[in-house]
Amino acid sequence: MLAALELRHVSKSFGRFHAVQDLSLSVPAGSVYGFLGPNGAGKTTSLRIILGMLSPDSGELSVLGSPSAMSVRNRVGYLPEEKGLYSKMTAASVIAYFATLKGLSSTRANQRARELLGRYGLGAFADKKVETLSKGMGQKVQVLASIAHDPELVLLDEPFSGLDPVNQEVLEEILVDLKARGCTILFSTHVMSHVERLCDRLIILGGGRGLFEGTVSEARSLLPIRITLETAEASPLLEILPGVRSMEAQSSNRWRLELEPGASASAVLESCFERSLRLRRFDVQDPDLHEVFVHLVGPSARETALR
């Protein structure tokens, strides 16, 4: 699949601080891509490099086939981490204004603004000044402003932060709609459930470097599968189950197993039956993305937080 966005060995420093180091990633066209990392991991700097607001010290990038986002800026949408709008403008006019800056005619931009506001539940607020809207509404307006020109690539920096659960659902709906019409989406977030639900691929950054890049299931496979197993009576045979890396006895007939990387839970279950173990419980727990994230960035994130 063609890449809508590609970074190859990109680095950027500010004085002695290395904000981004040797970062490489590839975002397939039409996919949803998660951009994860703790605070200070280099996410915003990377996004600014992608958008052409900052020049990398070294490395190459390709945005919709162009070496610079500025030459394809009308095909790219962007929502920054810290949200803000012109408080005296109306919701419709502010969306239309940003759409005209992305090449739409004034008439078309106004049409699109009202169409989007109507579709996502803000039709009644189209002519209200931004300063009169709630924070969540304002944030939705800004998301709509970043996509009003029908971009092929959308970069969203922490789009879910500050939204209540209902509006988070609306935003998910917006992202699903964008994907459905072929738009490539890259978004950063600290909420792993959004990544698990929405992303085809993801990258986890730490200390300015890419620590992992791949699919959600590939990320999960970085940590061992865990099984809670309970038998009707105490059994000494457990130690010889296949693929078990470690075992913690929680009682005389209850254990917590951790499998070797690549080992399968079904093989363990099959082996239990072969040994005629009378199972009362066989509970498989796949590692979630949160655990993978903490496992990968934990030490460096703590360092950053304490600095």
Next chain:
Amino acid sequence: MRNALLIAVREFLDNTQTRGFWFGILLVPLLWLVASQVPLILARKGTPTRHVALIDTTAGERLFDVVLDQLKTAESRRELFHFREWAASRLKPGQALPAVDKQPQAWSRLQEDLGPLMKADAGQFAPPAPLNRLIALPAELQWRGDLSEFEGRLRDWMRAGRLFKPVGVDEEVPLFAVAILQDGLTSNAPPILRFWSVNQADTQLQDRLVDALSRNFRSREYSRLGMDSSSIARVEGSQAQLMSFNPRKAEGEEQVGVADLLRQWAPSAFVYLLWIAVFSISQMLLNSLIEERSNRILEVLLSSVTPLELMTGKLVGVAAVGAVMTLGWIGSLVLMTFWTLHTAGAAAMAADSIAHRLPLELATLLLDSWLLPAFVLYFLLGYLFYAAVILALGSTCNNLKEAQNFTGVIALLMMVPLVSITFIPKDPNGPVATVLSWIPPYTPFVMMNRVAANPPLREVIGTLVLLLLSDVAVLWGCARIFKTAVLRTGQPASLVQLARWVLGRD
């Protein structure tokens, strides 16, 4: 450049769609109007009647009548002024008011005489209340022959701010002043006026009394010395006639008139406008930039436009705001002049009076001179210089408080042309004016102020070229600072850092 234009349009609409902007446009002509009309309105009806007592302690010639005559004459002149103004605004079209320079026995009689010239609905003239009314002191303040004892009682009375009802007055009033007339220290010395009043700011009455007493004393002295006092008064009243000529004017038209004075001082008014315009719109620019910076709107904008497009758009948009503002001021000034002429009753004025000629002279001056083109040129060049600096410095600040550290210094630097407004027209081609003209941030203001004095052409061109080059250099440097600083967060940049950004070393 489409995006720069879109930003300019938004900037223009954002600034002009506020009440504050239109209030600012109205404020300047309003201030002019107030400054020109308030003294007239006060002269008509503003000052209440002041109650004054007079005590004549002189032994020789009684001076009471002298002072009384003076007060009566002043009141009579005032009534006459009001009558002329009243009658002028009620004349039939095409009629002129004949000379009325003496108070008639009765105003109604004079009004009857002027009847054929007046409109049918002219009504009756009511003389204004007197400015100063001479009254008798209350019983507690009766003169008992001892000055210090009297002044003691008077001081206590006036300090207490007491009110009383003088004879012939229906209400209780305060005592505005007590004038005590005393003989001079020697027989040939002029009399002394001891003037007691809590209002020491308005010296009109005491000046008038001193003038009457002095004239009376001089006249008496002339008679005592055997001189004809009436001849002397006539001679003293005469004055040399001034005819001023300017050799730079066309042959046969060298005499200096109102139009020339207008030409000489109009540039100063334009410099003042220029200063207010540059100063206020630079502030608008800073506010708008700081709003976008603190809201992080800049980041969204910079994903759509280049920093240069953004800076250009903002500069052009705010320049258009400044243009509307100054056009509003100049337009309202012209309209106000014509309105003043209209309300003053054009027909009542002599065709060659200053008030009648002023609007025409002003219009001629604006259309036929270099004032307007020079104003537009220097406005643009001066604005670009200051606006670029403001944008660059503003882009390094996170909020208005941080920005005020920079703008305070710029405001101080901008005080120099403001202070120079009055002294440059007096020596427009002198060394101070010349030196200031060659300092680019001051060139627009100083050269604008020198327009009427025809400065040497080499200076006009030289300073203009230097200003243009400075604008280009400042815009280039500031664009580099803007580009680097605009997305930066944290502490405002130091001067060293700014220099490094300009040189592209960061």
